[in-house]
Amino acid sequence: xxxxTPLVALVxxxxxxxxxxxxxxxxxxxxxxxxxGVTVERHSGRLALPDGRVVDLVxxxxxxxxxxxxxxERVTRDVVTGTQTGERLPDALVVVVDASNLDNHLRFTLxxxxxxxxxxxxxxxFDLAERDGLxxxxxxxxxxxxVPVVPTVAVRRRGLEELKTLLGGIVDADxxxxxxxxxxxxxxxxxxxxxxxRKIATAATVAEAPxxxxxxxxxxxxxxxxxxxxxxxxxxxAMFQAVFFAxxxxxxxxxxxxxWISGRVKDVMPDSxxxxxxxxxxxxxxxxxxxFLPQILIMFFFILVLEASxxxxxxxxxxxxxxxxxxxxxxxxxxxxSSFACAVPGIMSTRTIEDEKDRLxxxxxxxxxxxxxxxxxxxxxxxALIPNIKVLPFVGLQGLVMLGLYIMGVVGAFVxxxxxxxxxxxxxxxxxMMEMPxxxxxxxxxxxIGLWSRAEAFLKRAGTTIAFTTIVLWALLSFPKPPxxxxxxxxxxxxxxxxxxxxxxxxxxxxxxxxIVLALIPAMAAREVAVAALGTVYAIDSASDxxxxxxxxxxxxxxxxxxxxxxxMWFVFAPQCISTIAVTxxxxxxxxxxxxxxxxxxxxxxxxxxxxxxxxxxxGL
Amino acid sequence: xxxxxxVKLPLSLESLxxxxxxxxxxxxxxxxxxxxxxRLRELGFDEGVGIEVLHRASLGRGPIACRIGRMxxxxxxxxxxxxxxxxxxx
Numbered sequence: 001x002x003x004x005t006p007l008v009a010l011v012x013x014x015x016x017x018x019x020x021x022x023x024x025x026x027x028x029x030x031x032x033x034x035x036x037g038v039t040v041e042r043h044s045g046r047l048a049l050p051d052g053r054v055v056d057l058v059x060x061x062x063x064x065x066x067x068x069x070x071x072x073e074r075v076t077r078d079v080v081t082g083t084q085t086g087e088r089l090p091d092a093l094v095v096v097v098d099a100s101n102l103d104n105h106l107r108f109t110l111x112x113x114x115x116x117x118x119x120x121x122x123x124x125x126f127d128l129a130e131r132d133g134l135x136x137x138x139x140x141x142x143x144x145x146x147v148p149v150v151p152t153v154a155v156r157r158r159g160l161e162e163l164k165t166l167l168g169g170i171v172d173a174d175x176x177x178x179x180x181x182x183x184x185x186x187x188x189x190x191x192x193x194x195x196x197x198r199k200i201a202t203a204a205t206v207a208e209a210p211x212x213x214x215x216x217x218x219x220x221x222x223x224x225x226x227x228x229x230x231x232x233x234x235x236x237x238a239m240f241q242a243v244f245f246a247x248x249x250x251x252x253x254x255x256x257x258x259x260w261i262s263g264r265v266k267d268v269m270p271d272s273x274x275x276x277x278x279x280x281x282x283x284x285x286x287x288x289x290x291x292f293l294p295q296i297l298i299m300f301f302f303i304l305v306l307e308a309s310x311x312x313x314x315x316x317x318x319x320x321x322x323x324x325x326x327x328x329x330x331x332x333x334x335x336x337x338s339s340f341a342c343a344v345p346g347i348m349s350t351r352t353i354e355d356e357k358d359r360l361x362x363x364x365x366x367x368x369x370x371x372x373x374x375x376x377x378x379x380x381x382x383x384a385l386i387p388n389i390k391v392l393p394f395v396g397l398q399g400l401v402m403l404g405l406y407i408m409g410v411v412g413a414f415v416x417x418x419x420x421x422x423x424x425x426x427x428x429x430x431x432x433m434m435e436m437p438x439x440x441x442x443x444x445x446x447x448x449i450g451l452w453s454r455a456e457a458f459l460k461r462a463g464t465t466i467a468f469t470t471i472v473l474w475a476l477l478s479f480p481k482p483p484x485x486x487x488x489x490x491x492x493x494x495x496x497x498x499x500x501x502x503x504x505x506x507x508x509x510x511x512x513x514x515x516i517v518l519a520l521i522p523a524m525a526a527r528e529v530a531v532a533a534l535g536t537v538y539a540i541d542s543a544s545d546x547x548x549x550x551x552x553x554x555x556x557x558x559x560x561x562x563x564x565x566x567x568x569m570w571f572v573f574a575p576q577c578i579s580t581i582a583v584t585x586x587x588x589x590x591x592x593x594x595x596x597x598x599x600x601x602x603x604x605x606x607x608x609x610x611x612x613x614x615x616x617x618x619x620g621l
Numbered sequence: 622x623x624x625x626x627x628v629k630l631p632l633s634l635e636s637l638x639x640x641x642x643x644x645x646x647x648x649x650x651x652x653x654x655x656x657x658x659x660r661l662r663e664l665g666f667d668e669g670v671g672i673e674v675l676h677r678a679s680l681g682r683g684p685i686a687c688r689i690g691r692m693x694x695x696x697x698x699x700x701x702x703x704x705x706x707x708x709x710x711x
Contacts, residue, residue: 219686223678
């Protein structure tokens, strides 16, 4: 080993409490990155051993065996066998097992021990096992396995010092020659290994009461055909209330904050291209991204709580049948539902879907869920052009159209998923088969760490793409400047104006006029920008504030009803959101799938808008 | 004819009565896709292991949740149909 700091990998089955142990061992001193070439997160941190030495600790994705069935499991296998690019062979392994599920977790432990690396086993969630009526003998287990075993309770920080001491005993960074890991256990029949694991588990178990957990009692409500769905509905209702109501004020405050900064810059700088770049380009661009952060964080808070408490799998269980009817798994339900607030957290949370093709399909249809950014556009156009009449008592036409747009999105997503599953993402699926973890109280500290890493990921990785694109859009809308005294407005004179002129004929068949086409260009950054863009296009040129009523009047005067309906249909499908595209690139690890997504969504938007336009004309609207 | 030891017909996990404790008698691996079979093995499904059906999802033929060993596992009915069990009679 040439490196001074030894590397220790934390490895184990899913639901062994590995991440909690990692958080307890490393605290806030951890880094989240990505393994090269795959969308698998790499969590690493530093750990001080009792003897004063420092080791690098890496938390490997949970896996059931060394025979990988997902990209996550492949990374785990490649790291522990020393074949993962960007990661050296660990100097030691901490194998984390769930003390109340030894039968199952020891099989993977046996595979890992057979690799030949120094191993210490953390018999985690030892308290829960005791609560379950299991009495275990760690010493006996250690004898059977031939490696040190230490009982731990990661969430209560119990057993951590012993674990560190044992680790200090097996980590030897100065070992000049290390045997390459042997692979013989990888080939060993899983059934044989499983039987050996069961035998060892039985030997290490002193006493055992039948597995009766309070969780089962809760499950009879949570998984109940009627009450389970009611509970799910209540949880989701609370989640959306929080996102839309608690998220609105901070979002407005952030928008106001960026406006204020912009205003101060305008006060101190003379009007120039540079000032425009800073205020209209950079500050507005970054502000448009950051504004979504409160909503995204609230959404993620709920997703993390649902995940950490063990409820997420129950929700997936309840919804699996519905999702299976379009070729997805129950796991896709929460990500798709989250996309009603914003597709960004929705797409980021698809990482919990094990099956690669399920996951990809879910990512590709997530933008079809009507996100909150579409609302300002829908509200403006519906208010301006759909008559405010009652079709039934208490049922207004405007509300009905709004509901129709939401339903169009959901139906669209289901049809697209069905088609994708039979074409581009077809293939053998591992279906829906998963362990239902025990219910657990989420730890604030783990939630905070999870929330922080997601906020960072969104701002840093997606944010840079978004900020860059908004600056490009700003340039398109600002240059070239019209000559002094020109009757043409700056927007119309700009590159964007010229692009609009050039592509307008292509949009004429679907009822779009040049004004709309021009507004669509800046709205590529984010859908709700369309509202402000229409204001600019309709030469309320330097009007300080967009007067909603005035805008509505203008639209009413200039747009026909078929055009308005076509415009709404366009927004149901069109991928007008740079954040979503950037996040898709990040989550699919390349430009292929975002390009496919953008392509099919524009095609759908064009066809749907056209169909509605001509249908409306045909109906004489 | 000795009625206390009737010949047991293969009973699939899908049709195992709720909360009836059983052991896995056989698994029809040929009826499962490769990823399904692998994951099933990894979750500890093996002949002789104790099993019981805990919950059945609503909405038509939704998945079932069963206890296998000391673990609760959710699986779809098609997979449950390939797992044959013999009820433990006490």
